Amino acid sequence: MEQEKKKTFVDKIWDFFASVKLAVIIFALISLTSIIGTILEQRAEPAKNIKILISLFGESLAPTMYNLFEKFGFMDMYHSWWFVGLLILFSTNIVICSLDRLPRIWKLVREPIGPMTEEKLRRFAINRELVLKGKPDKVKDDITGAIKRAGFSYIESKEEKGYQFFSQKGNYGRLGIYLTHFSILIILVGALIGIFFGFKGHLNLPEGSVSDAAYIERNQAKPLGFEIRCDNFDVEFYGRSDMPKEYKSWLTVIKNGREVLKKSIVVNDPLTYEGITFYQANYGLINDRLGRGVFIFRVITNDGKAYNLNLRLGDAFQIPGTNFSGKIVDFSPALRIDESGRISTYANQMNNPAVFIEFSESGKPKYSGWILKRHPETWQLPEGHRVEFIDYWGVEFTGLQVRKDPGVWIVYFGCITISIGLFIAFFTSHRRLWVRITEDKNNTRVLVGATSNKNRSAFERKIDRIISLMQKKPEGGK
Amino acid sequence: MNSSFLFGLSTMAYILAMIIYIIYLAFRKTQIGITATTITITGFISQTLAIILRWKEFADLSGMGFLRSAPLTNLYESLIFFVWCLILGYLIIEFKFKNRSFGAFITPIAGIALAFIDISGVSKEIQPLVPALKSNWLLAHVTMSFIAYAAFALSFSTGLMYLIIKTEKRREPSYLFWTITFGIFIVVFAAMGIDFLTFKVAVKPEEFIKSYMFKASFLNPSNIINILSWISTIIIIFLVWRYGYILKTVIEKFNISSEILDEITYKSIAIGFPVFTLGGLIFGAIWADQAWGVYWSWDPKETWSLITWFIYAFYLHSRMMRGWRGKRVAIVAVIGFMAVIFTYLGVNLLLSGLHAYGEL
Numbered sequence: 001m002e003q004e005k006k007k008t009f010v011d012k013i014w015d016f017f018a019s020v021k022l023a024v025i026i027f028a029l030i031s032l033t034s035i036i037g038t039i040l041e042q043r044a045e046p047a048k049n050i051k052i053l054i055s056l057f058g059e060s061l062a063p064t065m066y067n068l069f070e071k072f073g074f075m076d077m078y079h080s081w082w083f084v085g086l087l088i089l090f091s092t093n094i095v096i097c098s099l100d101r102l103p104r105i106w107k108l109v110r111e112p113i114g115p116m117t118e119e120k121l122r123r124f125a126i127n128r129e130l131v132l133k134g135k136p137d138k139v140k141d142d143i144t145g146a147i148k149r150a151g152f153s154y155i156e157s158k159e160e161k162g163y164q165f166f167s168q169k170g171n172y173g174r175l176g177i178y179l180t181h182f183s184i185l186i187i188l189v190g191a192l193i194g195i196f197f198g199f200k201g202h203l204n205l206p207e208g209s210v211s212d213a214a215y216i217e218r219n220q221a222k223p224l225g226f227e228i229r230c231d232n233f234d235v236e237f238y239g240r241s242d243m244p245k246e247y248k249s250w251l252t253v254i255k256n257g258r259e260v261l262k263k264s265i266v267v268n269d270p271l272t273y274e275g276i277t278f279y280q281a282n283y284g285l286i287n288d289r290l291g292r293g294v295f296i297f298r299v300i301t302n303d304g305k306a307y308n309l310n311l312r313l314g315d316a317f318q319i320p321g322t323n324f325s326g327k328i329v330d331f332s333p334a335l336r337i338d339e340s341g342r343i344s345t346y347a348n349q350m351n352n353p354a355v356f357i358e359f360s361e362s363g364k365p366k367y368s369g370w371i372l373k374r375h376p377e378t379w380q381l382p383e384g385h386r387v388e389f390i391d392y393w394g395v396e397f398t399g400l401q402v403r404k405d406p407g408v409w410i411v412y413f414g415c416i417t418i419s420i421g422l423f424i425a426f427f428t429s430h431r432r433l434w435v436r437i438t439e440d441k442n443n444t445r446v447l448v449g450a451t452s453n454k455n456r457s458a459f460e461r462k463i464d465r466i467i468s469l470m471q472k473k474p475e476g477g478k
Numbered sequence: 479m480n481s482s483f484l485f486g487l488s489t490m491a492y493i494l495a496m497i498i499y500i501i502y503l504a505f506r507k508t509q510i511g512i513t514a515t516t517i518t519i520t521g522f523i524s525q526t527l528a529i530i531l532r533w534k535e536f537a538d539l540s541g542m543g544f545l546r547s548a549p550l551t552n553l554y555e556s557l558i559f560f561v562w563c564l565i566l567g568y569l570i571i572e573f574k575f576k577n578r579s580f581g582a583f584i585t586p587i588a589g590i591a592l593a594f595i596d597i598s599g600v601s602k603e604i605q606p607l608v609p610a611l612k613s614n615w616l617l618a619h620v621t622m623s624f625i626a627y628a629a630f631a632l633s634f635s636t637g638l639m640y641l642i643i644k645t646e647k648r649r650e651p652s653y654l655f656w657t658i659t660f661g662i663f664i665v666v667f668a669a670m671g672i673d674f675l676t677f678k679v680a681v682k683p684e685e686f687i688k689s690y691m692f693k694a695s696f697l698n699p700s701n702i703i704n705i706l707s708w709i710s711t712i713i714i715i716f717l718v719w720r721y722g723y724i725l726k727t728v729i730e731k732f733n734i735s736s737e738i739l740d741e742i743t744y745k746s747i748a749i750g751f752p753v754f755t756l757g758g759l760i761f762g763a764i765w766a767d768q769a770w771g772v773y774w775s776w777d778p779k780e781t782w783s784l785i786t787w788f789i790y791a792f793y794l795h796s797r798m799m800r801g802w803r804g805k806r807v808a809i810v811a812v813i814g815f816m817a818v819i820f821t822y823l824g825v826n827l828l829l830s831g832l833h834a835y836g837e838l
Contacts, residue, residue: 020795027788027795034785038778038825078776191774200772238606246609267609268769279771280609401771411773415760422752457741 017096026090033086037077040069049075091188094181102178108430109171115157115164116434121449124434126460128448128467136162136437136444139470143435143446146469150462152433162438169431174453176424183421186414193407201402203278205230206286207394210254214276214402224276224402227254231262233283233398234391235350237374242351247283249398275404282399285333285348293395295328295355302384319385323362330356331392335370343370353392429454433463446470481535484528485558489592491521492565496589499581503731511578515569518585522565529562540606550620551611553826557595559621560822561588563628571632571742579732583635590667615765622757627818629750630790633743634815637808640739643729644805648719652805657722659812661715668714669695669707691827740804743811744797751790758783782821789814 016022039056040049046066053062053069073080121127132139140163147154152167201214201222210229213221231250238245246266253261253273263271270279297309299319307320316327334347335354346352358368359381372378373389380386429452436447448467452459498514529549537547549555568584571577638656645653669692676694691697695707762783767773774780793810796802 020798023795024792027792031785031788031792034781037776038781042776241606243606244609245606246612268613270768270771277771279769281771403771408767408773412764415763419752419756419760422755426748426752 014096014100017093018100020097022089022093023097026086026093030086030090033077033083036069036074040074040077042078043076046075087188091185094184098178098181105174105178109174113155113166113168113432113434115159115166116436116449118436118447121434121436121447124449124451125456126448126450126452126463128446128463130446130467130471131440132444132446132470134444135442136439139444140437143437143470146466147433147435149469150466154433154435159436159438162436162444164434164436166432166434168433170428171430173424173428174430176421176426176428179421180418180425181421183414183418186417187411190407190410190412190414193410194405195407198403198405198407200405202281203228203400203402204284204397205249205400206289206397207231207233209397214400222402225274226260228252228278229254230398232391232393233396235283237351240374242347247280247398249280249400251278275406277403277405279401279403280398281401283349284397284399285350286395286397287348289395290333291331294393295331296390296393298388298390300386300388319387322385324359324383324385325361325363326357326359326387328355329358329368333392333395335372337370350392350396353389355389355392357387429459431459481528481532484524484531488521488525488528489589491517491524492561492585492588492592495521495581496585499578499585502578503582503728506731514581515572515578518565518569518581522562522569525558525562525565529558542607542612545614545617546612548617548620550616550624551607552605553823554595556620556624556822557591560624560627560631561591563625564588564591564631567628567632567746575738575742577732577734577738579729579734580635580639583639584632587631587635594670610769613765613769615761615768619757619761619765622753622761626750626754626758627822629746629753630815630818633746633750633811634818636739636742636746637811637815639729639734640736640743640808641805641812642722642726643739644736644808645722645726648722652809653722654719655809656812657719658715659816660722661711661718664718665711665714736804740808743808747790747793747811747814751787751794754783754787754790759787779821779825782817782825786814786817786821789817 040052049069050062050066053065056062057065069075073082077083132142144154144156144165147165147167152169154165154167157164157166199214199216199222201216203211203214205211205228207230210227211224212227213223216222229252231252233247233249235247236245237243248264248266250264251262251271252259253271261271261273265271265278265280267280270277272278291313293312295309295311295313295315297311297317298306299309299317300306301319301321303321305321309317311317311328313328313331316325318325332343332345332352332354334345334349334351336344336346336352338344353373354370356368356370359366367382370378371387371389373391376388379388431450431452433450434448436449437444438447439445446467448463450459450463495514495517498510498517502510502514532549532555533544533547536549537544540547550559564584565588568580571580638660641652641656645656647653673691673694694703696704698704698707762780763773766775766780789810793807793814796810797807
């Protein structure tokens with residue numbers, strides 16, 4: 001007695017998890033709660049979300065609403081206990097649903113088909129009947145030929161007054177939906193592995209600096225197991241605009257004191273070493289280094305000889321082979337000269353690096369002016385020498401997104417299988433076909449019955465084609 | 479001949495086709511139907527040429543090679559491509575189901591989308607690409623997303639038509655649902671039209687949507703206009719509700735059975751869903767992984783795509799449940815497309831996040 005009662009309770013739970021209704025409810029819950037998560041900014045400053053709430057609920061209600069949402073974890077809702085709970089419920093639902101239906105579907109997939117009685121054949125959704133001239137043994141080849149040409153391989157069985165041919169295709173297609181559901185689990189497992197065995201961090205690495213760690217939440221250092229150095233960083237702009245076209249970091253990986261890998265990275269093209277990937281994310285200026293960088297010039301004298309010079313603010317230099325010299329007096333990372341000739345720095349980025357140089361000949365001051373990195377026409381001196389401003393090195397940092405995710409390949413594997421699963425589930429169908437031929441007054445009566453679990457109208461058209469193929473041959477033969 | 483001339487030509491063709499399809503519905507003369515189809519095809523061909531030309535213009539300008547220069551990098555270009563997919567889908571249906579009546583429903587969507595492009599003053603300039611968009615995934619991710627959106631748009635039209643012809647009583651929930659939805663659509667477009675007429679000369683087109691949407695009606699500083707807007711909204715919805723049966727008698731004249739409508743709704747979703755999963759979600763995730771270092775970051779665009787995905791999953795699953803045939807699933811199909819619109823436009827206009835490329 002008690003055993004039976006217990007079983008019904010378990011059955012009830014099982015049925016609860018196996019129902020499509022639960023799936024539909026979970027879809028609705030995940031969607032509806034996610035909407036809130038897209039309106040409230042996640043992991044943001046409280047002030048931002050209070051502003052959003054004020055615009056939605058008004059000044060007086062906003063603080064209460066904030067506290068309410070805060071309490072239920074909506075400020076970081078995709079990591080809250082109840083959202084994770086929903087995802088777990090979702091996974092359980094998928095598993096139980098699949099287990100519940102698998103035996104039945106598996107039987108349909110594996111079951112070999114056999115001959116049918118006339119009665120049953122007539123009951124199929126698609127059924128056709130026609131009479132062909134000649135005895136069954138004579139038209140048999142035409143009929144099997146038509147079935148074969150439609151792409152079905154058939155089994156033949158001899159019957160009392162004729163034959164029956166039957167065939168099925170795409171029976172494994174019924175498993176497509178399982179592959180799809182199972183893939184969702186694979187993706188979630190991959191995501192979990194990433195969360196538990198990987199990390200997401202950030203690293204602002206100044207030009208010329210080396211780091212052996214990245215920084216994850218709350219600026220906690222995460223050792224990399226090797227060192228990474230930023231050799232150089234550069235931004236390329238679109239024409240004369242300040243819209244970045246590309247930004248690039250030249251990185252070197254150092255392991256046990258030896259340089260093991262060198263690569264330049266841009267957005268969309270990261271560097272990976274020992275499972276840790278460095279993505280170009282952003283960049284910026286280090287303000288307290290602004291006066292301490294290295295100016296890299298290439299000086300070309302008027303007789304065509306080129307020299308590389310590395311200098312600092314305040315340094316003086318001589319153009320080799322001449323008595324011409326220059327002194328670096330001022331620098332701006334983003335120089336602007338307006339119409340009235342006023343000079344200003346318009347951005348805290350290296351949008352338009354400029355250096356002010358005082359030139360003199362044999363110790364006597366001659367002229368002075370700005371040389372701009374992005375404006376080669378400012379490089380030319382009246383005497384025919386050229387001072388090319390190549391870079392101001394050591395004052396910028398490259399912002400790297402640092403990530404280790406051992407689960408990503410599992411996620412991708414799941415993505416591949418879900419694509420295959422969806423393709424099978426939506427674009428293939430399990431088609432079954434029976435053709436029974438019996439002798440009828442020296443002619444042959446053909447009875448066709450067929451089913452398809454999807455897209456019946458397309459299969460119906462195909463059956464009609466098969467039938468017209470069967471009919472054509474005998475007529476043409478006579 | 480440049481791309482904008484051809485785009486203008488196709489816009490005019492679609493609007494003309496819309497009128498002729500409606501005339502066709504009224505008189506049902508084959509000649510008129512053929513004219514409508516011919517004009518639609520003409521519009522489609524000139525739009526195809528225009529897209530190719532713009533692609534070439536972009537490739538020449540950026541020097542990044544053909545594959546990376548797909549004209550799909552901002553709202554203007556993506557809307558154009560959406561309309562293109564939609565018309566292509568419609569033409570396929572017209573030839574497959576031998577029924578022109580949908581034309582009167584699809585060409586208005588195409589026309590409205592193109593009119594939206596003009597009214598909202600979306601920037602039409604060819605813009606240089608930000609570094610994150612320089613990827614081979616752009617082409618695959620964006621084209622497939624929009625093919626799916628177009629398929630969903632088709633399912634929306636047929637789903638709505640299904641609801642219109644299947645509802646009998648005014649108090650029926652499905653009747654209330656479609657009339658209110660339809661009413662809201664009319665109100666939104668009317669309000670945007672009024673915005674356009676009020677502010678057209680006063681502001682730069684780029685700022686229009688962000689700063690001026692609904693400012694002439696619902697968001698107007700004047701309380702009177704505010705209240706008037708809400709009252710007219712209620713009146714419009716009421717009128718649609720009161721006289722909705724007129725639409726029903728119109729559509730019933732089409733000779734489209736509700737079964738065919740249901741079938742097209744299902745088939746469009748059956749094509750849109752896998753394409754959206756692969757191109758929108760999976761390719762998007764792979765690209766995000768490459769560009770941002772995370773394949774999923776719960777950014778609003780991603781989350782809304784997931785919501786859309788869940789709604790269509792809801793549709794597919796609820797169709798399997800007994801008792802969820804017909805009207806109920808048609809409602810889900812209509813809601814699904816509203817989520818698509820929000821994923822596509824609403825997220826960029828109203829929410830912030832990493833996916834800020836669709837900016838105006």
